[in-house]
Every structure is written in C-alpha cells, then in structure tokens.
Amino acid sequence: DNAGTMQWMWGGELFLMLALVALTMAIIYFLPKLTMAFPSALAAIIVVTALVHGFSLDTRTVGDLASVAGGLPSFHIPMVQPTLENLWIILPYAIILAAIGLIESLMTLTLIDEITETRGRGNKECIGQGLANVFTGFFGGMGGCAMIGQSIINVNSGGRGRLSGISAALFLLVFIVFTSKFIEMIPLAALTGVMFMVVVGTFAWSSLRILHKIPWTDALVLVLVSAVTVLTDLAIAVAVGVIVSALVFAWQNARRIYTRVELDNGVKTYYLNGPLFFGSARSFHEQFEPSEDPEEVVIDFRSSRVCDHSGLEAINSLTERYLNQGKKLRLKHLSSECRNLLKNAGSMIEVNVIEDPRYRVAVDELA
Incomplete structure (x- = not known):
C-alpha cells in the first residue's frame, strides 16, 4: 500500500491480475502456432500493456514496484x-x-x-x-x-548465437538510461505470465511420470534437492544433493563386495569382486576365516580395486589376522594404483608380481 506495508491482493484487483496473467500465457502459447515471425513473449507484453493503458485498468505496473531509471556508471x-x-x-x-x-x-x-x-x-x-x-x-x-x-x-x-545476448544487454541499457518510463508502464501481470510460461516450459514434467519407476534413492535426492532449493538457495541444494548421492553410492557399493573361493593343491584362492573402500571394509573382513583356512591363502584382485586408505587398512588388518594364525597371505592381480597404496606394507604382504605382468603396446620402429 502507500505506507509501504506488504499485503495480499484480494477481490477485483486479484481477479483482474489473474485474468491478465492468463491472457499473457495464452498469447505466448498460441501465437507460435500461427506465426514465428514475432517473439510471442514480446507480443504478449505489448498486447497486455496496451490493453491495460487503453482501458485504464487498475492493476500494478513495474513503476508501482520500483523505478528502473538509471544512468551510465562511473569507475x-x-x-x-x-x-x-x-x-x-x-x-x-x-x-x-x-x-x-x-x-x-x-x-x-x-x-x-x-x-x-x-x-x-x-x-x-x-x-x-x-x-x-x-x-x-x-x-x-x-x-x-x-x-x-x-x-x-x-x-x-x-x-541461437551471442548476438541475441549482446542485443538484450544493449537494449536493457537503452531502456534503463533513456526509456525507463516505458518499462515502468508494463503491468506486473504480463511479466508474471511470461515467467509462468518459462517455468512450464523448463520444468521436467517427465520426472513426475517416472518418479515411481526410478530407484527410491534417486527419487529421494530429486525431491530433497527441489525442496532445499525452494527453502534456501541453489548452492546449498546442490551441496545437499551431492552429499546425499555420495552417501547413497557408498552404501550401495558397500554391499556389492563378495568373494568366490577355490581350493587347489592346498592353496585357497579368494576371487574378490567389488570396490574395497571405507564403506565395504567391514564386509571385506566378513568374507575371510583365517582360523579355518589352509597355510597359504591368495586374494585375487582381478575384479576389485583398493580405492582409499581405509581399504589399505582393511588389508593390513586382515594380514595381521593371518599372521597371528601363522599363515601366509598373498595378493595378486593388483593394479598399479593398488600396488602404490600397498607399497608401505613391506614384508607383511607379498604381491605376486609374476602373475601381474605389465603389457605394453607393440610399435613398429622405422630404421
């Protein structure tokens, strides 16, 4: 109101604004079906502005909200x-x-x-x-x-190119410096209708249809990020989404580690599958029974990777369990990254380098 107090619109003023918003949205929706020669959003703003001032309709304009007049900046x-x-x-x-x-x-x-x-x-x-x-x-x-x-x-x-963006910036500068009074004549309902159509066109409506078809963890992240964006801001929402997604990923991969066991000539081989990291360290330990294994045990990492220091600590801890039983633990088919992580383990762990050959690409050398 005139005192600067924020109040909800009601009565005839509200219905008039809703009607103008609906008219703006209708023009933006139907005009492209008739012709693409003129931007539908600009046409909607011009038509609604002309209608408001032509019939002296009592509705709020940009000038009622704030003045957009300005001047050239100085350094x-x-x-x-x-x-x-x-x-x-x-x-x-x-x-x-x-x-x-x-x-x-x-x-x-x-x-x-x-x-x-x-x-x-x-x-x-x-x-x-x-x-x-x-x-x-x-x-x-x-x-x-x-x-x-x-x-x-x-x-x-x-x-489609940078010309449109540069033109928009230049026209905005001209409007603010020279023709601000015309911008202040635009009804807020027209701008509201334009932004509503932007929201309708931008929102991924297909996400609502597939919400019950995707994993519940993905649906949770989708809903959570949307809610946090509305309640706070985009940066916090993205951070929350990344953290929740990382925790879900760690939880899911922690359950995917398993072993396949073979016994050959008194040597028991565990074929490890899945990533070994902080989330799967406990499940990794549960795969082995040092007291029941033979004197020589091999862990094959062909289908696994040591991802972090927690995975290294899990291997060291398992090695100590076998050493306490007087048994020997060997590892094979380790990647170069895994060997770098394990190089400080020293004599506690013997890496079978014979079965971990380094292959190189053959090339022809011209004399």
Missing part, C-alpha cells in the same frame, strides 16, 4: 580496507555467490545444449563470467550469471 575502487578481518567477512558470501552463479550458469548451459542440440564450452563461460563480474564491480555493478528463465525466452524466440 570507482571499492572503499574496503584490505585486512584479514574484512576478508573473513567477505569471503563466505563471495564463495556462496560464486558457487551459485557458476552452478546456475552450467545448469543453464546444459539445458540450452539439450534444447538446441549443440555443445557449449563450460570452461570458457565460467572464465568469462568471472572476469565480467570482477570488471563490473569497479563500475558499481552487481554480480551476475546465466539465467534459465531469460535463456529459455531467448531460445524460444529464435536466438
């Missing part, structure tokens, strides 16, 4: 003392904003690549975005990144 150096105290205040916000900007830009790039069936260069986009944000900071500008909504509107309007 200045931020007045911040370069102290550690200020750095520790700025750094967390800088990291969060940079993470959100990079994540959203890469997500937007991936989505646009799928729509246009092209392949963008994420590294160049990230470097360019970082340099641009540093440069604009000296002119009083705010940090920015690629936006899914605006990018979808651009692509749906026929934009």
Whole structure:
C-alpha cells in the first residue's frame, strides 16, 4: 500500500491480475502456432500493456514496484580496507555467490545444449563470467550469471548465437538510461505470465511420470534437492544433493563386495569382486576365516580395486589376522594404483608380481 506495508491482493484487483496473467500465457502459447515471425513473449507484453493503458485498468505496473531509471556508471575502487578481518567477512558470501552463479550458469548451459542440440564450452563461460563480474564491480555493478528463465525466452524466440545476448544487454541499457518510463508502464501481470510460461516450459514434467519407476534413492535426492532449493538457495541444494548421492553410492557399493573361493593343491584362492573402500571394509573382513583356512591363502584382485586408505587398512588388518594364525597371505592381480597404496606394507604382504605382468603396446620402429 502507500505506507509501504506488504499485503495480499484480494477481490477485483486479484481477479483482474489473474485474468491478465492468463491472457499473457495464452498469447505466448498460441501465437507460435500461427506465426514465428514475432517473439510471442514480446507480443504478449505489448498486447497486455496496451490493453491495460487503453482501458485504464487498475492493476500494478513495474513503476508501482520500483523505478528502473538509471544512468551510465562511473569507475570507482571499492572503499574496503584490505585486512584479514574484512576478508573473513567477505569471503563466505563471495564463495556462496560464486558457487551459485557458476552452478546456475552450467545448469543453464546444459539445458540450452539439450534444447538446441549443440555443445557449449563450460570452461570458457565460467572464465568469462568471472572476469565480467570482477570488471563490473569497479563500475558499481552487481554480480551476475546465466539465467534459465531469460535463456529459455531467448531460445524460444529464435536466438541461437551471442548476438541475441549482446542485443538484450544493449537494449536493457537503452531502456534503463533513456526509456525507463516505458518499462515502468508494463503491468506486473504480463511479466508474471511470461515467467509462468518459462517455468512450464523448463520444468521436467517427465520426472513426475517416472518418479515411481526410478530407484527410491534417486527419487529421494530429486525431491530433497527441489525442496532445499525452494527453502534456501541453489548452492546449498546442490551441496545437499551431492552429499546425499555420495552417501547413497557408498552404501550401495558397500554391499556389492563378495568373494568366490577355490581350493587347489592346498592353496585357497579368494576371487574378490567389488570396490574395497571405507564403506565395504567391514564386509571385506566378513568374507575371510583365517582360523579355518589352509597355510597359504591368495586374494585375487582381478575384479576389485583398493580405492582409499581405509581399504589399505582393511588389508593390513586382515594380514595381521593371518599372521597371528601363522599363515601366509598373498595378493595378486593388483593394479598399479593398488600396488602404490600397498607399497608401505613391506614384508607383511607379498604381491605376486609374476602373475601381474605389465603389457605394453607393440610399435613398429622405422630404421
């Protein structure tokens, strides 16, 4: 209201805005079916704006929300003392904003690549975005990144190259500096309708149909990330999704380790399958019974890999169990990475290098 208090819309004002939003969405939906010569989003904004001002409809406009008038920026150096105290205040916000900007830009790039069936260069986009944000900071500008909504509107309007993005930036500059009064005449309902259509076109509706068909862990991550995005921000949501996915991956792979046993001439061979890491270390120990095994035991790592230090500790612990029983444990078919992890085990573990040959590619040498 005039006092600056936020209130819910109701009554005729609410129904009028809903009608204008519906009209905007209808124009955006049906116009491309008739012609592609004119961007449907721009046409919807023009029609609704003309309708509101032509019939003097009482609805909120951009100017009622805030003024978009501005001027050309001037160069200045931020007045911040370069102290550690200020750095520790700025750094967390800088990291969060940079993470959100990079994540959203890469997500937007991936989505646009799928729509246009092209392949963008994420590294160049990230470097360019970082340099641009540093440069604009000296002119009083705010940090920015690629936006899914605006990018979808651009692509749906026929934009495919950098010319459309540059044109949008230049036109925005002209509007703010010279024609801000015309922008302030646009009804909020028109912009709301445009963004609603962007949401409808961007949302992966197929994910709702397959939600009951995918593993419950994937469905959990999907719902959790969506909820956290709405409640907090994109950076936290992505971090939560990565952590939950990593825990689910570790839990699932921890159960996939198993052994196949063969006994030949008094030598018992365990053929280990599955990754050996912190999550599967306990299951790894449960595969062996040193007290019941013969004097010589071999573990074949042909179908397994030692992934981390916890896997190494599990092997060392198992070796000690066999040594306490007076028995010998040998390992074979270890990868080079596994041998590097185990090189500090010394004489406790004997790696069968005879059965681990290093193959090289034969080449012809011209005289």
